[in-house]
Amino acid sequence: MDKHYEVLIIGGGTAGIMTAANLLRADRNIKVGIIEPADTHYYQAAWTLVGAGTYDYQKTARPMASVIPKRATWIKDSATGFDPENNLVKTASSGDLTYDYLVVAPGLTYDMDLVPGLAEVLDKDVVCSNYTDPEHTWKLIKNFEGGTALFTQPTTPLKCGGAPQKIMYLAESHWRKSHVRGASQVIFATPGTIIFGIPQIAQTLMNVVGRKDINLRFGYKLVKVDGPNRIAWYEFADHEKEYNHKEVKTEKDGKLTGIHYDFMHTAPPSVAPEFIRKSVLANEAGWLEVHKHSLQHLRYANIFGLGDVAALPTAKTGAAVRKQVPVVVENLQLMRSRNRIGSNAYNGYSSCPIVTDYGKMVLAEFDYDNNFTPDPKLKQLLISDSAKEHWRLWMLKKYGLPYLYWNKMLKGKDV
The missing domain is CATH 3.50.50.60 (FAD/NAD(P)-binding domain)
Incomplete structure (x- = not known):
């Protein structure tokens, strides 16, 4: 060799x-x-x-x-x-x-030790992650019969930081169609201070959260998981705040707050x-x-x-x-x-396609300074404002981007 x-x-x-x-x-x-x-x-x-x-x-x-x-x-x-x-x-x-x-x-890679207890439950029981086993996620969403559905994430950097909330919007929609939404509370507990860093996108997502009646909990830092009792334990950042409060079963342990869950999706801690x-x-x-x-x-x-x-x-x-x-x-x-x-x-360009429902998506494109920088090519798809939900963006996500990935990007061709 x-x-x-x-x-x-x-x-x-x-x-x-x-x-x-x-x-x-x-x-x-x-x-x-x-x-x-x-x-x-x-x-x-x-x-x-x-x-x-x-x-x-x-x-x-x-x-x-x-x-x-x-x-x-x-x-x-x-x-x-x-x-x-x-x-x-x-x-x-x-x-x-x-x-x-x-x-x-x-x-x-992932370091489960950063959230004690997570390794024992991830991709088992009622805890799932699209980052590690998306087929298990779908199995749990499909079989959910109601209760507290907790969507959360660690404090580490993540692949596509919007992913932990994307699956929440789709799951909520599925539960509405399968008639278990009325018996459920959907919670998004995030260590962040806002739903998304780009104001135009954040405004759209807050409208989605309102439409879907989701409880947002900001400043929630996931520190450990009690798998046998199905409790996610959090400490609070200085900016702890809440939007659209929902009563769910919680515990206290000193400065920690535990949320009881019947379903949990999270991203694993990344390093x-x-x-x-x-x-x-x-x-x-x-x-x-x-x-x-x-x-x-x-x-x-x-x-x-x-x-x-x-x-x-x-x-x-x-x-x-x-x-x-x-x-x-x-x-x-x-x-x-x-x-x-x-x-x-x-210039720091990145993009996060955020699906907000089956058949709807917004496309967050931004640079180091969090400027909203939509690709001019979107005009060719008849999309005038990619910060708003659009079915054409969903089609791009489901069909267009995979095609471009396998046939253009990986072959060194301009996209």
Whole structure:
């Protein structure tokens, strides 16, 4: 097996595959290696729809071999550490690999220990997560017979921060149709201060919350889960407030408040992979330290990082990756040819497609400054205001985006 690559990429997710595909489209002779242990590549953006029973889980999965660019070398292994002074990556079973340039994009992982008790109940009993097993989510939604339905999330960064509330809107709609909504209370307990950071989107979502009679609880920091007694325990941030109060069974334990649940959906606490957290490439919070505009590592000029692992003050989404890849590719090409980076700067663009009902969606597109930045191409879909619910946006989410993902983005084509 080759031990040296011009460009070595860690990660066979959206960021790694797109970067490799774009590099090889620009220069078919560049020697690219991709370190990725998994056999399957998932289109995780559709897992919300899987959890709501309106998308086939099998269609979100493809063999990793089918998405690795043909002229790239797949190193089916795990990266375990770095020696950036010597341009070297350590692996679990392939030995040390060296590189001229390194792209770090292994995504994130979950640390259940950050919420004691969660590991024992997640994807079992009445606790589910679209992040880990969306088919279990749908099973629980389908079989729910009433009571307190609690939707919540941890305080860590998340993949697509809107996902914990998207499934809530769909579940509420399903329960209305299956005639159990009248016997239910739907609660969204979030550590945040507002429903969404973009004012135009927040206004629409507050209207949705009102229409669906959902109890919002802000400043609720999930600290532990008591699975046997079905209680989620919270401590309060300074900004604890409530909207549309609902009486549900609660407990007190010192400063903690426990909410009894009959159904709970949450996102698992997210962290960078351990080999990143414990490396010299990480910042104090354990995420990959890169310049927020150039995506170049702050201390090692021949290392770039993007995707969920990167310490960037924006939402961790595939849409963000779509805008990050061209910046990384241009900078890599200029580093190879002229030993400098370009002027193309990533502005923090990210996008969160927020489904608000079956057949309705809003599209939150924004930058580092939380400016609402709708794609001009939406006009071609006859969508004049993507901050408002629209059935065409739902069609884009369910049919358009998966097609573009598999057939354009992963193949290095412009979208």
